[in-house]
Every structure is written in C-alpha cells, then in structure tokens.
Amino acid sequence: MKNKYVGPRDSLGHRKTKVVFVQLGSPKSPSTKDVRVFLKEFLADPRVVDINPLLWKIILNCFVLPFRPARSAKLYSRIWNGTSFPLIDNTVAFTDKVATHIKSDKVEVNHAFLLSSPTVAEVWDEWERELETSTSAATELLIIPMFPQYSESTIASGMDGFFANLKTRVQIPPFKFMTNFHRSKAFIDNSVIMIDEWLKSFKNAGNPSDILIISFHGIPKRRVIYKKDIYMRHCYETYFLLREKVKEIDSSKVIITFQSRFGSEEWLTPYTEDVVEELCSKGHKNISVYCPSFVADCLETIDEIGTELKETANEFGGDIQFIPCLNEEEKWCEDFAHFVENQCEAHAVDKARDFYYLKEEDYREMETPTMKSPPMSDNAKKSLKIVFFTLFLDLVGFSIIFPLFPALAKHYISVDGDNFFLTAIFSGIENLTLTGGAGKLESIVLFGGALGALYSLLQFVAAPIWGTISDRIGRRPVLLVSVFGLALSYLMWFFSGSFTTLILARFIGGIMGGNISTATAVVADVTTKENRSKGMATIGIAFALGFIIGPAMGGIMSMIDLTSYYPQLANYGVNPFSMAAGIAFVLSAFNLYFLYKNFDESLPEEKRGKIQTSERTFNPIALFKPLPFAGINITNFGHFFFLMAFSGMEFTLTFLAVERLSYSSMDNAYMFIFLGFVIALVQGGFVRRKAGQIGEKKVALLGLILLIPGLLAIGYASSTWLLYVGLFFLATGSSMAIPCLTTLVSLYTPSEQQGHSIGIFRSLGALARVIGPIIASIIYWKFGSSSPYVYGSAFLLIPIAMISMLPKPVK
Incomplete structure (x- = not known):
C-alpha cells in the first residue's frame, strides 16, 4: 500500500531540499523539422524577444521560421554526436558528478531543461510520485538556472516557465530561486583554473596566447539602458574577477567582448567578431577565448567560437585558441556540490562567504552603454x-x-x-x-x-x-x-x-x-x-x-x-x-x-x-530639376522609369487574367495575395538582412533584372502556372528594387537635405503611377494583351542602365 503525502517535515532539522539545475536544452536532433520546433518555442518567449507580441509573431512566422531553421540545422549538425548534443550530455554528466560529492542526506540534485527532456514539469511529476511512496522525499525546492549572470532573457524566462507550471499543481513546496552565481568562488576559481591550464598548454605547445578574450553572450543595449537589466554589470563583475586572478597572461591583455548578435538592433559592445578582426589585422596571431556566460559547452561556444570565429581569425591572419567551459570537470563539480550544500543549509553569514565581492572603485572601467539609434519614446x-x-x-x-x-x-x-x-x-x-x-x-x-x-x-x-x-x-x-x-x-x-x-x-x-x-x-x-x-x-x-x-x-x-x-x-x-x-x-x-x-x-x-x-511639389516640371548630389538624380529618374513599367503592369494584370484565363474577381484576389506574401517574405527574409552586406546598388540591379523574366512570363502566359511564375519574379524583383532605391536616395543625400530629396523621389514615383497605367492601357488596347509586358520588359533596360552607372554610396 502506498504511503500518503505526509506534508513538510518538522522544524527540528528533518527537511530535505531537492536542488534542480535548469538548462535551456537543445533540439531533439539536427533535422530542420526539430530545429524549427525548438526555435519556435524558444523565440516565441516574450522574455527572449521583447518587442510588440503581435508584430514579433508576424516576423517570427513569416520571416524567421521559414528560413532560419535550415541554416541553424546545419550548425547543430556540426556538434551532433549521433545521439545527442554537448549541452545535454554535459548537463547530465555534471549533475551525476555533483551528486557523488553531496555529503548531506538533506540535499539531492536533479537536472531539468526548459526546452528538452526531462522538463521542469517532468521532474516535478517524479517528485510528486516520490512524495506518495517515500517518507524521505524532499519537501523543499531550490531552482538553480545554470546561467551564472542574471538576465531577463535567461533567468526571468526560466522563472516564468516555473511559475506557469505552478498553475497546474496542487502540492506546492517551499521553493527558492538562485538568480545568479557569477561571483561565487566555485565558479570564479574553477574558471581561473580552466583558463590557466589551457593557456599553459598553448604556451607549452609553442603557441603562447597574445590576448585573452572573455566573451559573454550579448543582449540588446536597450534592455540595459531602458529596462535596467543588470546583466551587463554581472558580466563586468565576472570579467574583473577573472582578469585579477588569472596567472598565465598579463591582466592588460585580458579584454571583454560580447557575442551572438541577433537581428538588426544594437547589442552590447564591443562585438567579439569585430574585436578579433581588428586584433588579427594588427598582428595578434594567437587569441584565446573563454565564454563565462555558459558552464556547459553548446552551439554558442563550440561552433560560434571554436569554428566560425576561428575561420574569421584565419581570414585575417590569426587564430583562435578555444578554451572550453567548465562542463564536468571534477574539481568544478566537487566545489559546486559544496556550494549547493552550503546554500541549502548554512546561515546567511556563511552563505555570503561563498562569494567574492567588489568595491565601487572596481567598476571604474565599466562603460556606460549608449545607442547610436535610441529606441522611440512611449x-x-x-x-x-x-x-x-x-x-x-x-x-x-x-x-x-x-x-x-x-x-x-x-x-x-x-x-x-x-x-x-x-x-x-x-x-x-x-x-x-x-x-x-x-x-x-x-x-x-x-x-x-x-x-x-x-x-x-x-x-x-x-x-x-x-x-x-x-x-x-x-x-x-x-x-x-x-x-x-x-x-x-x-x-x-x-x-x-x-x-x-x-x-x-x-x-x-x-x-x-x-x-x-x-x-x-x-x-x-x-x-x-x-x-x-x-x-x-x-x-x-x-x-x-x-x-x-x-x-x-x-x-x-x-x-x-x-x-x-x-x-x-x-x-x-x-x-x-x-x-x-x-x-x-x-x-x-x-x-x-x-x-x-x-x-x-x-x-x-x-x-x-x-x-x-519644400519636400514635395505637384509641379511636374520642378520634379525634373537636377539636384546637386552625386548619384541622386540617376536614382530618382531610374526609379521613375522603373515605376512607370511596374505600375502599368499592376493596372492591366487583372484584365489580362480575365481575358486569357477567365479569372473571376476572387481569382484576381488570389494573385494580389500571392504578390503580397512574396514581397513580405523577400523583404523580411532577404532584403532586410542582406541588402546592407551585399550593397543596395547590387540588390536593386538584381531586382530590376528579375522583373524582365517576370513581365515576359506574364505577357505570354496561357496557363495559371506560367502566370504565377511571372508573378513570383515580379514580386521578388520589386521587393528588392523599391526599398534599395529608397535607401540609395538617402545614402546619396546629405543629412540636412534628406526631406527634400526623399520628397522629390516620392513625387516622381507618384507621377510615374499616373503615367504608367495610361500608357500601358493604351498599348494593351491598341496592340494586344502581351504588348505592355513585352514593351515594359524592354523599357526596363533604361533604369537598369541608369542604376548600373551609380557611384558607390558613402555610408
């Protein structure tokens, strides 16, 4: 017969604490499907991406999830051992070793993952079963997220998941959260040991390190400046302590950086990749990197630092010497076990002795983050x-x-x-x-x-x-x-x-x-x-x-x-x-x-x-008056001629579909829906991310060139399939050309004349949308349904030639 739940132990020292080490987790496998499931749950967390929920839902489902999982799957495949990922294996091994060093019978340790198995809910289920079958089951919980520094996107996210689990529970024991251990002696001392051992091994191998980079996972500056997230302060505290205590390299050669940027926002600087490029360009050949945002190696350390950053350093004539995380190092597991026992059982004064402390003057080097592009006011x-x-x-x-x-x-x-x-x-x-x-x-x-x-x-x-x-x-x-x-x-x-x-x-x-x-x-x-x-x-x-x-x-x-x-x-x-x-x-x-x-x-x-x-005028003659900025006039007129051809297609498309394919109004609606979705996907998935890297001029030219097969396919379309092929090229081309031409106008114009130049640009576009439909309709009526598309494709050679003549913009 099963024992019933016996409730909390008495106050005479018979309580037992279940300590749960919580990590993020990994995908089930490196398949695109599993990575997509993982990223969808991870990136849907409002603590991880804290922009407008509705807007982010659109961006996530329309622009991120259709593209990013395939790329991420390739990265995960590089650290897949055939059955699991390093983060999972290291966390399991770490928990097992810590358990062997626990001396007290009043403390037991488990591990759980936010996005992998066993989840926090599964560990809780097991604990409830223990309560029913054993009088020695734990009656208190200590949750330790395995992120040394506090951040909203890690610790607070884990707390949200824990509290969400509480809503479904009846038996809720006394519980505590450890929100950081970045100054704990167990973490700092063992990190120093790890760094020194690896620096010594590099020196013994004849490759002494020129520089030691302490690279932390980055977060948007906005979180630190406006939301008062203390993550950056915690990172600097860890950095100051490590720099002070490492022995195998001079402290002047130890620098702090931040890695793992995501999106177009400004993140904490200096960026690890930029620093490595600069150091290698200056002749530093051997750069060691340690990542104390993590205690277990994962994609962000093994691949991002050990592989991708190494490739970057090699391109600039240097090399990366990767220092692994603490993982399951024996002394680290032993010291953390003692740390956990002390935090569960000791008095407050004794618990405080487990940490290093800094004085206010120690923070004099910590930079105050500023933003080139500050967020908008409420x-x-x-x-x-x-x-x-x-x-x-x-x-x-x-x-x-x-x-x-x-x-x-x-x-x-x-x-x-x-x-x-x-x-x-x-x-x-x-x-x-x-x-x-x-x-x-x-x-x-x-x-x-x-x-x-x-x-x-x-x-x-x-x-x-x-x-x-x-x-x-x-x-x-x-x-x-x-x-x-x-x-x-x-x-x-x-x-x-x-x-x-x-x-x-x-x-x-x-x-x-x-x-x-x-x-x-x-x-x-x-x-x-x-x-x-x-x-x-x-x-x-x-x-x-x-x-x-x-x-x-x-x-x-x-x-x-x-x-x-x-x-x-x-x-x-x-x-x-x-x-x-x-x-x-x-x-x-x-x-x-x-x-x-x-x-x-x-x-x-x-x-x-x-x-x-003065930005806009309805005098057509005034619009064609040249502006005194290199590249601006060619861009304006190239855009004007492009929109004449494109707007003519827009207003004759439905008539061609009705004449050729007997389309109904609903069929026509499907065409516009298809055009809109392709434009949204290309602009969000490609142009927004790659136009600046490739160059707006090149992307605009490619977009204009893609319009030609699109117009020709529609002009000779005798089937829905060919029509939609043409629509795809048109949507892709226009979604590349329009935003890039707009950006080029801005890049060619001095800041004090932005309004005027962009106003002329828009007015010319509006005028093109007046002339284009009229000319295309006349050509359609006079020479047949294919004519405006054939002539339009030939006419596009004019803006293509004009844009190809543009000088390189100065950014």
Whole structure:
C-alpha cells in the first residue's frame, strides 16, 4: 500500500531540499523539422524577444521560421554526436558528478531543461510520485538556472516557465530561486583554473596566447539602458574577477567582448567578431577565448567560437585558441556540490562567504552603454501604432477594388454604356491615337487604366496640399477630415448605380487618399533623426499588409451581390459590388472613430507654420530639376522609369487574367495575395538582412533584372502556372528594387537635405503611377494583351542602365 503525502517535515532539522539545475536544452536532433520546433518555442518567449507580441509573431512566422531553421540545422549538425548534443550530455554528466560529492542526506540534485527532456514539469511529476511512496522525499525546492549572470532573457524566462507550471499543481513546496552565481568562488576559481591550464598548454605547445578574450553572450543595449537589466554589470563583475586572478597572461591583455548578435538592433559592445578582426589585422596571431556566460559547452561556444570565429581569425591572419567551459570537470563539480550544500543549509553569514565581492572603485572601467539609434519614446510608439492602424485600414479600403476592375468595367458598360464619362474614356483614347479601337467589351482595360491614373493623379496633386495644410493647422484635423472624406467616397461607391457616381467617389477618394503625406509627417514629428528610418518602416509594413488583405476582402465580397437578395435596393444605386464598398466604408468609419478617440496632436502649436515644406511639389516640371548630389538624380529618374513599367503592369494584370484565363474577381484576389506574401517574405527574409552586406546598388540591379523574366512570363502566359511564375519574379524583383532605391536616395543625400530629396523621389514615383497605367492601357488596347509586358520588359533596360552607372554610396 502506498504511503500518503505526509506534508513538510518538522522544524527540528528533518527537511530535505531537492536542488534542480535548469538548462535551456537543445533540439531533439539536427533535422530542420526539430530545429524549427525548438526555435519556435524558444523565440516565441516574450522574455527572449521583447518587442510588440503581435508584430514579433508576424516576423517570427513569416520571416524567421521559414528560413532560419535550415541554416541553424546545419550548425547543430556540426556538434551532433549521433545521439545527442554537448549541452545535454554535459548537463547530465555534471549533475551525476555533483551528486557523488553531496555529503548531506538533506540535499539531492536533479537536472531539468526548459526546452528538452526531462522538463521542469517532468521532474516535478517524479517528485510528486516520490512524495506518495517515500517518507524521505524532499519537501523543499531550490531552482538553480545554470546561467551564472542574471538576465531577463535567461533567468526571468526560466522563472516564468516555473511559475506557469505552478498553475497546474496542487502540492506546492517551499521553493527558492538562485538568480545568479557569477561571483561565487566555485565558479570564479574553477574558471581561473580552466583558463590557466589551457593557456599553459598553448604556451607549452609553442603557441603562447597574445590576448585573452572573455566573451559573454550579448543582449540588446536597450534592455540595459531602458529596462535596467543588470546583466551587463554581472558580466563586468565576472570579467574583473577573472582578469585579477588569472596567472598565465598579463591582466592588460585580458579584454571583454560580447557575442551572438541577433537581428538588426544594437547589442552590447564591443562585438567579439569585430574585436578579433581588428586584433588579427594588427598582428595578434594567437587569441584565446573563454565564454563565462555558459558552464556547459553548446552551439554558442563550440561552433560560434571554436569554428566560425576561428575561420574569421584565419581570414585575417590569426587564430583562435578555444578554451572550453567548465562542463564536468571534477574539481568544478566537487566545489559546486559544496556550494549547493552550503546554500541549502548554512546561515546567511556563511552563505555570503561563498562569494567574492567588489568595491565601487572596481567598476571604474565599466562603460556606460549608449545607442547610436535610441529606441522611440512611449509617445512615439503610441503615435506610430495609430498611424500604422490608420494607414492599414485606409489601404485595405483603397486596394479592395483592385480585383474588381474587369467585372466593374463590364457592369457599367452594360448598364450605363452611354454615360458621358464612360464614353469619354474610350472616345478620348481613340482621338488621341488617331484610330478606332476595338469594341467596348474588348477594350475594358482602358477603364482600369483611367480609374487607376485618376486616383494616382489626385493623390499626386493632393499630397503636398494636405502636407502644407497640416503644417499650418496640425496633423489631427487633417487626418480626421481626410478619413471622413474616404468614408464618404466609399459610401458613394456603395450607391453608385451610375458610372458618374463611381467617378465622383473615386475623385473624392483620390483627393482624400493624399493623407499619406500627413501620416508621414506624423512619423517625422514623433521620431528623431536616429530612429526615423524605423518609424518610416511602419508605413511600409502598413502598405504591405493592406495590399495583401484588401484585395483578398475584395475578392470575397465580390461573391456577395446584395441586389440578388434585395432587388429593390437597385433603385437606390446599390450594385453587385456594393458589398465591397460597404466593408470599405465600415473600416473607414471605424478608423475615423479610432483616430478621434486615440490620436493626440503630434505637431505643437509653436511649431506650426514654421516648417519648410519644400519636400514635395505637384509641379511636374520642378520634379525634373537636377539636384546637386552625386548619384541622386540617376536614382530618382531610374526609379521613375522603373515605376512607370511596374505600375502599368499592376493596372492591366487583372484584365489580362480575365481575358486569357477567365479569372473571376476572387481569382484576381488570389494573385494580389500571392504578390503580397512574396514581397513580405523577400523583404523580411532577404532584403532586410542582406541588402546592407551585399550593397543596395547590387540588390536593386538584381531586382530590376528579375522583373524582365517576370513581365515576359506574364505577357505570354496561357496557363495559371506560367502566370504565377511571372508573378513570383515580379514580386521578388520589386521587393528588392523599391526599398534599395529608397535607401540609395538617402545614402546619396546629405543629412540636412534628406526631406527634400526623399520628397522629390516620392513625387516622381507618384507621377510615374499616373503615367504608367495610361500608357500601358493604351498599348494593351491598341496592340494586344502581351504588348505592355513585352514593351515594359524592354523599357526596363533604361533604369537598369541608369542604376548600373551609380557611384558607390558613402555610408
């Protein structure tokens, strides 16, 4: 018969403590599948990556997990022994050896992993079973995360996992957490022994060390500066103690660095890799590296330091002498066992003797971290979230009409064919080209070109006007008025039984759509020069997501014809496309309410009327006036010619799909969704990470070149498969060209002229979106559906030649 749980022992010294050493863990195997599972759980922890959860979820699932696991799997395969990883084996062996050195019968040791087996939950389950079967089971817990220095991303993350486990438990014993042991004598003394032994072995082998690098795992500077994480202080305390006590190298040759950067944020410096490159370039041949952020060797030590950093040093004429972690060294295990016993059983004074202490003057060398690009203020973040949401909803409403163009054209030609404006579109083009065109049903592409050009022209004219007005009266009233106007335009579209009403709705919508300039101004208001690029990225993300979701909603809504359910609504102008218009109206109405309730004015009264608004102009002649900066004019005009060809494709694509493949509005929506996802993946997975390394000029050129096979594939597509091949090349090419050309404009321009140059760049882009659809529609109508794509691919040779002539930008 099993013994029942007997509760905590009495207070006469009969308590027993279960000590659990907690490590992070490793993947089950080096397969991409197992590494992806490991990384998904690890990187999803908000303590590990502490940015906006929704934004990080999008980045993680769309940009990180599709690409990083394959690369990480190759790295893990280099340290795989066929059945396990070093971190797992070392932790198990360490625990077993520590157990043999435990003298007290009131202390027992176990190990657990956060992301491997046995997990903390599994160890707890075993402890509960022990309580039921043994009267000598432990009744207290001491959790020791095996990370010597405290950090939110390690210790606090482990504590979160432990407390999450408590929610499912009934039997909860007294427990304690050891949050650091970076100054413990067991850790410091044995690290010194390990370093000295290896330095001596290098010397005996005829390769004495020039420099000893104490390399810690890095964290973003933001965590230390703004979140007050004490990790950096703990690292320096460990470094000071090690430097003081090592005997086999002069203390002046012992330096501190930080490794394992991730993402584009600024991390703690100096970076290990940069320091090694500099040292090797100066003639240091043998550089020893010890990593005291870890007590067990793992990927970050064996591969990152022992392999990758060694390769870097070799490239610069030096070499890395890797000093392993403490792992399962006998004396380390013995000393840590005594340390654990003392922490479980001794009085506070005796426990304190287990640690080294530093005086305040010992910290005089510790640098105060600073950031070249400081994070945004809370007010800036709030404003950017509102701007993001506003633009996102605006662009969903704007792009919801894209997949509907061909069906819209056929509808109005059949029900309002004699309309003045509709007739003017076709007869005007015929007069312009001095020849008769095909019948209206065969030339509906002119409809899309006209509406697209109209909307872009009105945005081109309205954007600088809205920007100037907002400089004088503030951003808030302009945003409220423009969003109200957009809602009104969608309401008019809802009741657009005639083509005249649709034209009027698009006219109002185009004018109000110029509020993008005001949203951009809000970003400039709330950010600094150092972090403005991060703020502007918000606008880019809003565009990308809006152009994915908008067409998808348009395609879905096209399947719901309100007049088929309520025929009498046709008397009020309701038409087969009113459902899409209704959704766009609801989104804009909500956007108006959201802005009214949440947006605080970003331009103080004392600054109104004092801002020089020379960045944008609606005078087309002024746009082509050369700017006095090397490379800037070629970039501007190359971008202009590129967008002419690309925007022409955008506005004729749905018509080609309908004509060639009999696509429905929903089929057209799928095309835009596919384009959006490919653009998001390429920009997030490749351009964001590699453009700076490869060079923006090279990436932009490659993007422009990739557009050519994309245009040709679409131009001759007679199947969905070939069409999507062309779409893939177009999405990939444009996602490489557009951001890199934008970056080149910024790189070629002095800091005090950034606004003016980028304003001209954007205005030329807007003008290209006016001209491109008109020219492409005329060519499509006059020479056939393949023509604008064939001519467009040839036309791209102009911007390709121009961008290839660019000088190397100075960064």
